[in-house]
Amino acid sequence: MPDVAAFSSTMSDPPITPLGVHAMVFMPSWTHPEAEQAAAKAVATGFSILEIPLSEQAAAEAELTRELLDRHSLRAVCSLGLDASTDIASDEPQTVERGEQRLLRAVEATHVIGAKLLTGVTYGAMGHHNARVSSKGRASAQAVLTRIAGAAEVRGVRIGVEVVNRYESNVLNTTEEGLAFIDGMGAPNVVLHLDTYHMNIEESDFRTPVLLAGDRLGYVHVGESHRGYLGTGTVDFATFFQALAEVSYKGPLTFEGFSATRIDNRLAGALSIWRETWHDGQALAAHAQGFLADQMMAWSRPPATTP
Numbered sequence: 391m392p393d394v395a396a397f398s399s400t401m402s403d404p405p406i407t408p409l410g411v412h413a414m415v416f417m418p419s420w421t422h423p424e425a426e427q428a429a430a431k432a433v434a435t436g437f438s439i440l441e442i443p444l445s446e447q448a449a450a451e452a453e454l455t456r457e458l459l460d461r462h463s464l465r466a467v468c469s470l471g472l473d474a475s476t477d478i479a480s481d482e483p484q485t486v487e488r489g490e491q492r493l494l495r496a497v498e499a500t501h502v503i504g505a506k507l508l509t510g511v512t513y514g515a516m517g518h519h520n521a522r523v524s525s526k527g528r529a530s531a532q533a534v535l536t537r538i539a540g541a542a543e544v545r546g547v548r549i550g551v552e553v554v555n556r557y558e559s560n561v562l563n564t565t566e567e568g569l570a571f572i573d574g575m576g577a578p579n580v581v582l583h584l585d586t587y588h589m590n591i592e593e594s595d596f597r598t599p600v601l602l603a604g605d606r607l608g609y610v611h612v613g614e615s616h617r618g619y620l621g622t623g624t625v626d627f628a629t630f631f632q633a634l635a636e637v638s639y640k641g642p643l644t645f646e647g648f649s650a651t652r653i654d655n656r657l658a659g660a661l662s663i664w665r666e667t668w669h670d671g672q673a674l675a676a677h678a679q680g681f682l683a684d685q686m687m688a689w690s691r692p693p694a695t696t697p
């Protein structure tokens with residue numbers, strides 16, 4: 391385990407961009423009172439945004455969640471991954487219809503919670519696929535998500551499209567594909583969501599995709615190549631954060647980490663989380679907060695000059 395103290399922040403200025411943390415860093419699912427503990431731990435580790443995994447159960451408890459967030463002075467982002475039964479990129483109309491209803495409930499819950507963004511694998515089933523998405527399925531996903539974006543817009547909610555690796559989606563694996571998908575929808579409140587863990591698998595580098603996305607980039611997940619401690623894997627964070635500064639990214643930076651015994655079984659299966667890469671979520675989050683704050687300091691520092 392890295393030396394946590396070595397990464398603790400000395401930053402005195404307010405951060406350029408708000409820092410978030412995924413609730414599953416602290417608790418395996420979003421049920422009350424687990425949610426209560428996740429919120430308290432997010433605040434204790436210095437985050438201002440909590441990302442809520444918006445299961446059907448969590449969506450049904452949206453009022454409770456709003457009250458909890460208010461009490462902890464936290465903002466929220468909601469996320470989900472559709473599954474095989476709600477896959478809007480399916481060729482099966484009933485499956486697509488179930489997906490649309492699931493997304494509509496999620497938009498309403500996001501609004502009730504007071505969050506401004508619903509993101510994740512919102513465009514198809516999250517998890518391993520055995521075949522390419524069909525052109526009919528892709529068109530269906532775009533049509534449904536365009537309608538969902540319309541319903542979201544009147545509630546002041548934006549829809550994020552998270553580009554994920556080939557083992558978690560057969561629809562969108564690269565920034566280029568994500569941008570083409572969004573452009574094909576023509577909905578102003580749909581944004582691209584990048585995640586360094588997925589970029590590390592699919593992109594050629596950490597700068598080009600960010601510059602390509604530019605102001606269409608609306609949300610960022612910061613995750614290490616093994617989903618554990620930041621800076622201990624193969625992700626080129628220095629290049630990535632420099633690129634974010636280049637495009638003047640001001641949206642949230644949300645830390646994501648997953649470990650085998652600290653994640654619910656459905657998500658573990660979809661994300662292939664089999665290894666225990668960390669044990670203490672609060673220590674992991676505190677380290678991530680310091681790491682991200684230090685990275686943001688580096689953005690605002692003038693380049694080093696040699697005397």
Ligand code: MN
Pocket residue numbers: 552585611646
């Ligand atoms: Mn992610």
